[in-house]
Amino acid sequence: MEELKMILEALIFASEMPLSAEKIAQLVGEEDRKAIESSLQELLLEYRERQGGIHLEEVAGGFQFRTRKELAPWVRKLKGVKNSLTPAAMETLAVIAYRQPVVKAEIDNIRGVDAGGPLKKLLEKKLVRIVGRKDVPGKPIIYGTTRKFLEVFSLKDLSELPTLKELKELEER
Numbered sequence: 001m002e003e004l005k006m007i008l009e010a011l012i013f014a015s016e017m018p019l020s021a022e023k024i025a026q027l028v029g030e031e032d033r034k035a036i037e038s039s040l041q042e043l044l045l046e047y048r049e050r051q052g053g054i055h056l057e058e059v060a061g062g063f064q065f066r067t068r069k070e071l072a073p074w075v076r077k078l079k080g081v082k083n084s085l086t087p088a089a090m091e092t093l094a095v096i097a098y099r100q101p102v103v104k105a106e107i108d109n110i111r112g113v114d115a116g117g118p119l120k121k122l123l124e125k126k127l128v129r130i131v132g133r134k135d136v137p138g139k140p141i142i143y144g145t146t147r148k149f150l151e152v153f154s155l156k157d158l159s160e161l162p163t164l165k166e167l168k169e170l171e172e173r
Helices: 002-014 021-028 033-050 069-079 087-099 105-111 116-124 147-150 163-173
Strands: 053-061 061-068 130-134 142-144
Touching: 002 033, 002 061, 002 130, 021 033, 021 061, 021 069, 033 053, 033 061, 061 069, 087 105, 087 116, 087 142, 105 142, 116 130
Parallel strands: none
Antiparallel strands: 053 061, 130 142
């Protein structure tokens, strides 16, 4: 069991994207999925209890090592990264996340302004993707969020987005 945990830890560390339990099972050749899932849960607990600079997190359908949120200022300083999403891009992304699948005209209508610029940036950053075309005259493009969106915002899946009620509660504080 300890050897399996070491292998899982190494695989997750070396992966550039969240690594799913299914992918891990394929790589390890482990028939016993329960052993993998049990080892993953033990690793999650060990990193949580350790309270170090990094922790293991279940995100975007897989597992990934991440730095703690409270250490973000130091990591940004190292990487020279600023928050690269404008308020318009964040607003457009929120509309897409909550209303997907959605076409640009619907985004424009909700925001009250043209979303072309922010939409282009979100596509470039791979937070949004084209999921198809709507079967209406003009066949407008349909947009949805990506796995990278889940990864960036530390979500396991879309059901973890805050509800309208939760957002209102945050505003009232």
